[in-house]
Amino acid sequence: MTAEPAGVMTEPKKQLKKRSRKAEIVKPAPQGLRVPKAVRRLQRNAPAYAMQGLVELSTRLREATGHEIIDLNRVMGFVQFAYQQRELAQRGTAYSVDDFGFDPQWTESFLSVFKVLYRDYWRVETTGIENVPAAGRALLVANHAGVLPWDGTMIKTAMFVEHPHPRHVRALVASLFMGMPILSWFLRRTGQTVGHPDDTRRLLERDELVLVFPEGVRGTGKPFKDRYRLRRFGRGGFVSTAIRAGAPIIPVSVVGSEEIYPMIADLAPVARALGMPYMPVTPFWPWLGPLGLLPLPSKWRIQFHEPIHVETYPPDAADDRNLVMALADEVRETIQKGVYENLKRRRSVFT
Amino acid sequence: MTGVSNPLGAEVARRLAPQVRFLFGCDVADPVSALEDMDFVHADTRHAAIAKLIRQLRIDTVVHMALTVDSAQDGRASHETNVIGTMNLLTGCTGPGSRVERVVVKSSQAIYDASPTDPSFFSEDMVGPEREGPSATRDLREVEQFVGEFALRNPHCDVTTLRLGYRVTEETTLAKYLSLPIVPTFAGFDPRLQLLHEEDAAEAIVRSVLGEHPGVFNVAGSGVVLVSQAIAIMGGRPAPVLFPYGRWMARIGLRALTGIFLPGHLADVLAFGSVADCTRLAAEFGWSPAYSTRAVMDGFARGKAAEVIEAPSPPQEYELQVFLQRRRRQELRGHQPGSTSLVTRR
16 A cells, blocks of 8 residues: 555656556446345255254154154265365365375265265175274285276275274275376375385385285176186285385275176277276166166175284395295185185175 | 576576686577676587587586477477487597596486376386387487496596476476466376476585585475366466377367477376485485475465566555555645545535
8 A cells, every 4th residue: 555655646647647547437246136135044044954854854754654764874974075075175275185196185075975885885894894903004905806996995985984093095006097087086186006016115114004906907807707706816016015015914805896797798899999908798887878887786795804914024035936926825815715704694695 | 517598507507606616608598697707608519619618628527407308399409409419518528638527417307208107206217218208208318328328437427417307487388387377187187296496406406516426316396286286276277178198189289279389298297297206315415305396386376476466456556545645745734634524625
């Protein structure tokens, strides 16, 4: 306001005139039709009224039928999701991602939706969660099945639902997906990184919980008839990395992801043309279009096994091929056995 | 010192001049600002004259900054400058009569060429095969190969190669791209971006000239920002419209839309992101860049915003200032402040 009063006044008259021409009367923008105050108040309070109505309806239905027809806990999950999205939109640029591009707050906003999938859709039963340490590094090794990597999502959710000290699980994905639009962005932002030994080492050195699927895309793309058989475990690279980083290996068996998309055929030429590892044909895909992407509501069981303490080996044991392959086989056997055991505990595919 | 006329070269020369006995700069273009302590000559690194200069002036430290990485000029011209220029300069440094004991080469993070199969962090030994990648990347790989051979053949000579991270200043293509009001981005990609402050870049070069740090080092700010975040910090809006496959098409499209021509390696970075691991720098130099990536981005955005404030103020403010000045003058003349109001005048 007090900027150079003299300067303005000593300006030549012509210039002053030129500048003052800019001073037009600024009219306030026309406001359009303004709704009455009562309506505006109603608009503002609509969410609260809706919740009240829903609570009322839920109570009435419970009294009338004796069953919980509308479970308010579930509804609150979605309300929470909506509010979290609004909060995320409001933070503008005031957030930071870690060096891998992981945005924890953004990731946690999806948890309320994943929790509904976890509890109500796939009714996941998790055992052995106490084998996962509350702090410090560890390498989770899991079997991989189902066409889309929902098993990874559910292992991440299990850590948040079941574990007394929720932690983010950082999964390693095939570099192939990092080159795909949307996926590359979504996976990085939710904490995944490229399945490269260097990345694994860095994550473990930061005392993170790292999830690896040694079967890779050969696992997710396996045909339906082989659904419970584990594929080859690569060259056991994950064992070497774990030994070098001094991290225990925790085998994880997942049952149920095998049935979410029963893959009856693989259109390999189409997949090759699109640059994808496989092009599944299921009873619903691609016949029903996007509806075919809906996973089937199979019954899931996740088991975290006893940790294999490879950190007791000296770091140069990582170059011992015999030891590494033996340990990789041990992990594979544990997971395979876990899959068969959990299959026995499950009454049928859907219950 | 070669390439003193580019802004970074000028900054390095300004910092270096008071600390060395004698500074001799050369470039093909005129320097941006005059520097008293420096002798300047128009010399092209591609000419044999450079070898003669090094011998005659009995130069003991060569700072090679005449490398173009981020430029709109075609690949052939920058190949001439980068590869032939470096080769000629290094030849001049060898042979009898040369007293060169230290060579510092400014390289770039563009040498890694981002791709989805790469790990999340590039350390110094992760350079891909020489004959692959965009033109600038290929050139840099060839240049560093020459530099490596030179270091092997001249063990008495310390050779430092600094791979500088991407910088945002007024001149860089990346900065021009991020400052667009609506920024066309690659559809479905939001990679990490790592930046280096101009001051840190100059500081790293000065430190490697004055200290003895042979080897290859990544130099880049700590932390990352997402490309969408960087655009939002600059006050723009991302528009995911560029087709991510066959990036040369996107580059031509972007040039048609905005007049900005992304070099091939920068297009790859904006699709997949390139982050360098600077632990070796911190261990060897005992120094890390002072500005984090976020600070670089915020600082650049603030510089841009300051420009906006300097632009003509809105008319109301001008009128208000004139009113206040008139009032103050009336007060000085002895008017009572209340007497100027309409009521008393009536």
